[in-house]
Amino acid sequence: MSNQKKRNFQIEAFKQRVVVDPKYADKTWKILEHAIHEIYNHNASGLSFEELYRNAYNMVLHKYGDKLYNGLVTTMTFHLKEICKSIEEAHGGAFLELINRKWNHHNKALQMIRDIVMYMDRTYVSSTKKTHVHELGLHLWRDNVVYSSKIQTRLLNTLLDLVHKERTGEVIDRLLMRNVIKMFMDLGESVYQDDFEEPFLEASAEFYKVESQGFIESCDCGDYLKKAEKPLVEEVERVAHYLDAKSEAKITSVVEKEMIANHVQRLVHM
């Protein structure tokens, strides 16, 4: 019994010495930083989870949570800026494709990193009321990629353009649309609403205003109503295919307003 105690105490003393090493935190962080690079560079299969977890765990245990958290923010931001650059350079159709691919990869990397620093998430992050790692990763993606000055407008225009193309009869890659719009939803309801849904509704209103004007000049009331019904069906289908279900009521009310309500007087007197 007393032997055991002595032995335990020695282990403790040994631990203590490791921490006293002034370079301990830097050395450990370097290992983790390297691992994050490898994860973002698709080169993670040689990394040991246990070793990385243990290093992150020991950093937090010995009160280096700050250093770990800040390091994580810096390193992830660095990679997201790199990703951002590569997306900016993409031409034409490759643009959306690349955003989707990089987003998927970021998500996978984020899950891995979150699990490696799980102990920090559970103790340090909770007690200091910081943003949890998963949410942090989403915020960093949003601010560095989606809101990047060279991407934000281009991304929105690309999406609205594809919707327009589909409305005028072209076939588009709906799965890709769905994945990218799902990204907006994953980034939070406000991101989806402010940065996609609202401009989408405005563009739709504009589109149907022009469309209805054309119809009303060329047909009688019965024909017009028949024509007005078609976009309603199409928009409900669009929501089912690649938008958030909550958008259905909003888009159908836009169509009804532009196609019917704005022309009631004229339709009645036809």
Place this chain on the structure above:
Amino acid sequence: MGDTKVETISRLAQWRIENFGPCSFKKSDPFKVGIWNWHLSIERNRYLSVRLFPELSRVSKEQPPVAKFVLRVSNVGPNRRFYISPVYEKLLRTTDDCVWHVDSSFHGRFTIDVEFLDLKICPLNGGEASPVWPTDSTMQSISTQTTLKCLSRMLEESILTDVIIHTADGTLSAHKAILSASSTVFKSMFHHDLKEKESSTIHIDDMSRESCMALLSYLYGNITQEEFWKHRLALLGAANKYDITDLKAACEESLMEDINSSNVLERLQEAWLYQLEKLKKGCLMYLFDFGKIYDVREEISNFFRQADRELMLEMFQEVLSVWKPV
């Protein structure tokens, strides 16, 4: 005579009366159903009265039965008639607790059946009656025991193990599924496409083989008190690292139990490191409220040289709260 014997099968007891002639009372031999010996008796007055009661004994006195049962009287022969009692559910102690009057006179040969639907023990000092026959919960406890046996065999005989653990001083083998079910850390370890998933090996450099075996024994449900006691500091570290909350709580509880002046500073350090509020409070009380700090004067100066500032602050606040100058 020879017709006082009651045959039983499963939950049914049957008393064949060969001849119930001129005599007006007959009592059966005892028969066992559940944990009690029972008697049936018949008596002829205006009716035929059938009674069911437990044999007077220590069991029936200390654990009296609450029985749910049906009685049936039927004659034997070509024109079979029978009478069935209502379903009784009552506490049976004496011969008068259950009397069933059959409004018919049976003569000669006839049969009395008792079918027990349920048997419970009535607690003497109130509370729920407890069933004597297997119910869901007893089934569950049998199942739990079997599972525990299987689990410990899986570990001890290394049945179909699929992961090798390299500790600081030796190897052990275990199951990814068990580790993953016990700890989210292990679950993540085998989930991601990192080294452990591919190689099915883990390098736990910060544990000895013996301590790691104690951890596995805990996870596989066959740790002994002695093993736990011997390795509890290492187990505490592992429980904290791998987020096994029950084990962490058990270790804290155990470390609370034997604080003394030779280990109090070490315990305080552990409590601080692993955020064990109860243990920390216990150590601080031991040192300051109970004045044991004077017993560790030598060690404390060394401790202060290494201790974390925040911990020192807490210790200082504890001193202030105890030290109330008049």
